Structure formats: structure tokens, C-alpha cells
Amino acid sequence: xxxxxxxxxxxxxxxxxxxxxxxxxxDLELERGELALVLGPTGSGKxxxxxxxxxxxxxxxxxxxxxxxxxxxxGFGGLVGLVFQDPEAQLFAETVxxxxxxxxxxxxxxxxxxxxxxxxxxxxxxxxxxxxxQRSPFALSGGEARRAAIAGVMAMGAPYLLLDEPxxxxxxxxxSRVRSIVAEARKDSGVLVVTHDAEAFLGQADRLVVxxxxxxxxxxxxxxxxxxxxxxxxxxxAWPDVVRVQWLARAHALPPGGSELELPPALDVAEAAARxxxxxxxxx
Amino acid sequence: MRVxxxxxxYVPVDSPLHRTDAAAKIxxxxxxxxxxxxxxxxxxxxxxxxxxxxxVAMSRVPARIAFRGVRTVAVILLFTLLLHAxxxxxxxxxxxxxxxxxxxxxxxxxxxxxSWRIVLLVVGTSLLALTTAPxxxxxxxxxxxxxxxxxxxxVHDLAMxxxxxxxxxxxxxxEADKVITAQVARGARIGRGGxxxxxxxxxxxxxxxxxxxxxxxxxxxxxLDARCYRGAVGRTRYRERRMGVSDWVALAAGVAVxxxxxxxx
Numbered sequence: 001x002x003x004x005x006x007x008x009x010x011x012x013x014x015x016x017x018x019x020x021x022x023x024x025x026x027d028l029e030l031e032r033g034e035l036a037l038v039l040g041p042t043g044s045g046k047x048x049x050x051x052x053x054x055x056x057x058x059x060x061x062x063x064x065x066x067x068x069x070x071x072x073x074x075g076f077g078g079l080v081g082l083v084f085q086d087p088e089a090q091l092f093a094e095t096v097x098x099x100x101x102x103x104x105x106x107x108x109x110x111x112x113x114x115x116x117x118x119x120x121x122x123x124x125x126x127x128x129x130x131x132x133x134q135r136s137p138f139a140l141s142g143g144e145a146r147r148a149a150i151a152g153v154m155a156m157g158a159p160y161l162l163l164d165e166p167x168x169x170x171x172x173x174x175x176s177r178v179r180s181i182v183a184e185a186r187k188d189s190g191v192l193v194v195t196h197d198a199e200a201f202l203g204q205a206d207r208l209v210v211x212x213x214x215x216x217x218x219x220x221x222x223x224x225x226x227x228x229x230x231x232x233x234x235x236x237x238a239w240p241d242v243v244r245v246q247w248l249a250r251a252h253a254l255p256p257g258g259s260e261l262e263l264p265p266a267l268d269v270a271e272a273a274a275r276x277x278x279x280x281x282x283x284x
Numbered sequence: 285m286r287v288x289x290x291x292x293x294y295v296p297v298d299s300p301l302h303r304t305d306a307a308a309k310i311x312x313x314x315x316x317x318x319x320x321x322x323x324x325x326x327x328x329x330x331x332x333x334x335x336x337x338x339x340v341a342m343s344r345v346p347a348r349i350a351f352r353g354v355r356t357v358a359v360i361l362l363f364t365l366l367l368h369a370x371x372x373x374x375x376x377x378x379x380x381x382x383x384x385x386x387x388x389x390x391x392x393x394x395x396x397x398x399s400w401r402i403v404l405l406v407v408g409t410s411l412l413a414l415t416t417a418p419x420x421x422x423x424x425x426x427x428x429x430x431x432x433x434x435x436x437x438x439v440h441d442l443a444m445x446x447x448x449x450x451x452x453x454x455x456x457x458x459e460a461d462k463v464i465t466a467q468v469a470r471g472a473r474i475g476r477g478g479x480x481x482x483x484x485x486x487x488x489x490x491x492x493x494x495x496x497x498x499x500x501x502x503x504x505x506x507x508l509d510a511r512c513y514r515g516a517v518g519r520t521r522y523r524e525r526r527m528g529v530s531d532w533v534a535l536a537a538g539v540a541v542x543x544x545x546x547x548x549x
Contacts, residue, residue, distance in 0.1 A: 016346070017297050056465055074468050082469040089459075090466040092491035102488065106471030138495065152470060 306424025
């Protein structure tokens, strides 16, 4: 039971003078209850990968299957939820509740039940239904609109959830709320997050895929990938400062004569500070 | 998922047609359309077909793309053909009779003639957009309309609006595409079902797209303002385009050929 991409490649405008390759030979597997992180610079094929994984783009090469089934005309039906980049751009209904209930209703759920599910989804993203359900989605702040849009996808109860740049353009508060939403969602779904913002999710991720130029550069357990001595070489990627500081400290063999910093690098600022303090202390 | 078809037309390859000045191509396209309607015989139509075929070949635009426009007028073509071919009364020289209708040789010939003309018109005129970048197109239009500035027609502003509108088409298409994909991911059935359901299914697409368009237009106006855009006054061009010798030759030759074909055939 998994969402599986096998040797997936995609060329936009294949057979035309402006054909451009977006993906090549990508293998990816997402199981329920796990959080996989896809990192990569702009233009590395992240969004195309996302569409292919949701079954909404028929890749020119390779196969995509969800729980062993191929995608139909409208993707995987209710099996894979997809939250686009800037998902607030898809809000359309008169009230937040109606917008969130749109997905469940499309799955054939009764009106009453759809509203119930929608209220539950709003609570899960931290928007109190009592305060928000009757408001116009166009009157929400950026962060609230983002959460309402995520609720719209979560309300569909898909066992696999894909999020494209969920923290882009949010302030610190919005960002930490989205992190909590992801932490909550992965309890019962397989969650795939495509992002530039490695720092927000690295600590809670199980697996890491680094894309560059449409191909997988590194993939594996988070600890293994961040320990790989060649990984930080992908400097077009904004590795979290906490990881970079530890790598640079190792490279500079800080302090002179001191022991090397442990691998894998700590993903959490407090833990990294404690390790550095230990190393500095040992060097005295 | 590509739900909305390609509307952005320009095919970025290098060809003699691509290199010809936009203003010359606009005039030639207009003359071609007039001459096409002046033609009264199948011989004239055959000559026009040859000219269009040569132009398509010269443009290096893949034939599949050059003829794509024909698909969009398929209904009009069918309608034109039937309207001319079918006659209500049972004609003496009917080829086929279908109920109260009859098909005559003359009617069929007329139908083929007028449909053929529409095909040529669509393919011939679409070559302009296929071989001219939008910016060049508006630049050419601006230069052609410039004499009207004497009559206080805001030529520059019109050209600017047109170029922004053209520039927004691909952006809007990709925006609509994105919203459609997002709603399909939420289980929406866009453009399916009966007529009423089909129209209603577009609400979740149209509302966000229009909201986004208005927002973008607003931001663009502020951004233009912030960069001190004040219309045509005092504005110069980075690249001054002028008609070269080859453009004049192409224009003169084209006008001459179309005039001869239009008048004689």
C-alpha cells in the first residue's frame, strides 16, 4: 500500500521545437504515516513531480500507481490530496465552509455530512469553525486563506497528501501553523512536501529526496542524506542554517585539536548548540 | 494537465517569414484577406492555396500547428458547406435527395468554394501570429497607426494596452490551467454533464481566475506607476524597428501578386 513512482520522466511539448524536459528517471515511494520531503532549486522539476504523483499529469515515461492502481482521467479520485503552491488562489465559494465542503461533496458525500467534515477539517488547521465558517474566503488574511485552502484538501480525507511549497510567503506564525498541520496530517496519511524551506520540515521528515535538473540527486533517510559528505555541495539548495553551521564547523575542524562534530548533523537548533558547546568545551 | 488549449501562438523558429518586419506582414495579411474575397473562381482559389502552402512551408511552422486554427472553425465550415449544398425545393438536377432537401452540383460547388475560402483565410491569417512575436506585432501596429496620432488618437496607449493584453493571455491561460487542475484534484468535474451542470462546473474556475486577474491588473498598474510610466510622452525605444529593403521588396511583391490574383481570377 503506497504511492509509487517508477522511473518517471516528463517532457513538456514533446515533439515540438520548444520541447523541454522537466523530469528524468525519478523513483519515489510514499507510504501511509510517513513524511517525505522533496528539496530542489527552482526549475528542478518539483511541481511536475507533484502533478505526476497526484495522477493529474500523465508522464511521458514511467508509471505512477497508488495502492497498486494506475491513475484515471481525474487522477486517483479521493486517494491523493494535492495542495498547490499558493492554494488560496483556488478559493471561490461565498463562505469558507462552502469552499472547504466542495471537495467532500464532489466525492458524493451528503450536504450535511460534507459540512460536518469541513468543520472538522477547519478545526484541524486551527481555524475555529464558529469564527470562520461564515466568512468570505476573500476576506481572510494570507495565512488564514492558506490554511482554509489546505483544509479544503484535507476534508477529502485522502490517505496520501501532497503539498507544494506550503510555507511560501507566510510569516513565522503562519509557517509554524503549517508545520503543525503537516505533523497532524502525517499521523494517518502519507505526506509528501515539496519545498525550498527545508528548515521547516527537516526535523520531522522520515525521508529526503533532493532533485536537481529533473533527476534525483540524493534520496534516502534524512539522517543519511544530510550526513552524505557530498550533499551540501548542492549549494543552489538553501540548506537550513542549522545544518550548514555544523558542516562548516566540521570543515574548519573547529575547535583546533577538538573532536569532530557528530554525524548526522543535528536538525534542531537547541541540539546543534548543545553539540557545539560540547565540542568547544572539549577543545579547551 | 493541460486543460485549456494552447492560445499563445508564436512559434519561435527562424525563417524568412519570421524575419520580415511586422508592419509589412500586417499589411500583407490584410491585402491577402481582401484578395481572397475578390477571387471568384476555383482557379483563383487554387492559386491562393499555392501561395498559402508556400508561405506555410517558408515559415517553418510545423503543419500541424499551422492548420490548428481550422479545427476551431470546423462547425462554421460544416454549416457553410451544408447551407450552400442543400436546397429546400426538389431541384431538377439534384444529385442526391434527402427528405425535403436536395443536393445539386452547383450548390455543392458553392459550398466547397466558400468553405475552402474560410480554410485559406484561417491558415493564411494565423501565419501572422505564428511568425510574429507579440511585442513585434504591437510595435508594427503602432507604427502603422502612427499617422492617426495627428487626429489625437492615443496610438501609443492603444498599442501598450494591446501588448499588455497579449502578454497576459499566456499568463491567464496558465493561471486558469492551474486552477482547473487544483479543482479537479478536489474532485470537481469541469465541463461535464448536461448543459446546466457544465456551465455551473466552471464557477469554481472562473471566480478565482477573475479575482486573480483583477488583482494582477491592479498590481501591474501600481508597478507601472512606480516605474514612472507616463504614457508616450518622452518615451524612447530600446530597439527602433524600421522596414528594411527586403521588407519593402516582400511587401511590394506580395501586394502585386495578391492584386493580380484578386483582380484577374
